[in-house]
Each structure stands twice: as C-alpha cells, then as structure tokens.
Amino acid sequence: QKEVEQNSGPLSVPEGAIASLNCTYSDRGSQSFFWYRQYSGKSPELIMSIYSNGDKEDGRFTAQLNKASQYVSLLIRDSQPSDSATYLCAVRLYGNNRLAFGKGNQVVVIP
Amino acid sequence: DAGVTQSPTHLIKTRGQQVTLRCSPISGHKSVSWYQQVLGQGPQFIFQYYEKEERGRGNFPDRFSARQFPNYSSELNVNALLLGDSALYLCASKRSRGANYGYTFGSGTRLTVV
Numbered sequence: 745q746k747e748v749e750q751n752s753g754p755l756s757v758p759e760g761a762i763a764s765l766n767c768t769y770s771d772r773g774s775q776s777f778f779w780y781r782q783y784s785g786k787s788p789e790l791i792m793s794i795y796s797n798g799d800k801e802d803g804r805f806t807a808q809l810n811k812a813s814q815y816v817s818l819l820i821r822d823s824q825p826s827d828s829a830t831y832l833c834a835v836r837l838y839g840n841n842r843l844a845f846g847k848g849n850q851v852v853v854i855p
Numbered sequence: 856d857a858g859v860t861q862s863p864t865h866l867i868k869t870r871g872q873q874v875t876l877r878c879s880p881i882s883g884h885k886s887v888s889w890y891q892q893v894l895g896q897g898p899q900f901i902f903q904y905y906e907k908e909e910r911g912r913g914n915f916p917d918r919f920s921a922r923q924f925p926n927y928s929s930e931l932n933v934n935a936l937l938l939g940d941s942a943l944y945l946c947a948s949k950r951s952r953g954a955n956y957g958y959t960f961g962s963g964t965r966l967t968v969v
Binding site for chain 1: 945
C-alpha cells in the first residue's frame with residue numbers, strides 16, 4: 745500500500761465551479777497534512793496545511809481531514825483558470841521529518 | 856525575505872559524471888530537506904538535515920550524499936550519474952523540527968543526464 749494515494753485522473757471543471765480533490769494515507773500515526781499546488785515546470789507551493797479533524801478554510805480553499813478514515817480532501821470554490829495546476833497531497837509521517845507525497849491530481853479550469 | 860534559493864536552475868551532465876546542487880534556506884530556517892521529482896510523480900524524499908546533522912534519509916543509493924553548513928545552506932552530491940537520475944531536484948526548508956510547520960520549496964534544479 746502506498747503511503748499517500750491520489751487516484752483521481754485529470755479533473756476538468758468549468759470556471760466558477762467547485763473542484764474537489766481527495767487523498768488517502770496509510771500511516772495512522774500521521775499528524776500533519778499539506779496540500780501543494782504545482783504549476784507546469786515550477787516547484788510545489790504550499791497552499792494549505794491541516795492538523796486537526798474537520799475543516800479548515802483559507803480564501804477559496806477548504807481542506808478537510810478525517811483521521812479515522814485516513815482521508816484528506818481539498819475543495820477549491822469559484823474555480824479560476826489560474827487554479828489550473830497539479831495538486832499534491834503530502835503527509836508528514838509519524839516519528840520522522842519527511843513528507844510523503846501523492847502523485848498529484850491535475851486540475852484544468854475551463855473558461 | 857528571500858525564499859529558498861537553489862542553484863543552478865538547469866544542468867546537463869553525462870552518465871558517470873558527478874554533480875553538486877546547492878540550496879540556501881529561508882533566513883531563520885534551520886531544517887533543509889532534499890527531494891527528487893521525476894515527471895508525472897510526486898516528490899520523493901532524499902535527505903533531511905537539521906542543525907548540520909542528518910536527520911533522515913530516503914531510499915536512495917549511496918551515490919547520493921548531502922551536507923549542511925554552519926549557515927544552514929546545503930549541498931546535494933550525486934556521483935556516477937545514471938540516466939534515471941534525470942529529474943527535478945527540490946530543496947525545502949522549514950523553521951524547526953516541529954510538526955506543525957509546512958515546508959517551503961525552492962524553484963528546483965532540473966538535472967538532465969545524457
């Protein structure tokens with residue numbers, strides 16, 4: 745089982761719609777979870793971090809964490825063409841300092 | 856404040872050569888990590904350094920080595936380059952070892968091995 749899984753294929757959403765991205769993780773002891781946005785040819789940029797069960801909102805982004813189900817999600821409201829990117833889910837593994845990343849989900853916002 | 860800076864931005868090397876990549880963390884950040892990202896995949900952890908000591912190592916061969924200097928900058932060395940080492944190499948810094956801090960990535964070094 746992979747440490748972090750993002751299984752959805754490319755996601756196309758109309759401008760103004762909600763984009764929903766999901767991520768599951770295998771390390772039950774993990775406590776810190778992150779979403780990174782990566783534009784083509786660029787490096788990952790941290791957009792959300794979440795540490796407690798529930799929702800965390802920052803502007804148009806909402807991260808949701810359910811530790812019992814080992815599930816993290818990211819919602820992008822009012823999607824804009826500038827949101828077109830690959831979104832990487834990252835989990836800080838329990839007992840060490842490294843991040844485990846999913847392979848990413850590509851989001852395409854269609855004007 | 857300047858972000859995480861990496862040099863060089865692009866590099867082309869021949870199989871069997873050696874390469875050194877450099878990273879300067881954000882001012883005040885003492886933790887530096889290195890990741891390798893191949894096309895279409897998420898970054899893979901290579902090393903983490905904190906206060907000049909190695910604090911973690913990923914599943915990479917001994918051809919990969921790194922160090923951190925007193926000013927918290929870091930170098931990643933890769934010996935005997937293989938075609939499969941072609942990737943984007945990312946450096947990330949973090950304020951401390953504490954759990955509740957996100958990592959900030961530099962712009963990366965794109966290494967091509969021919």
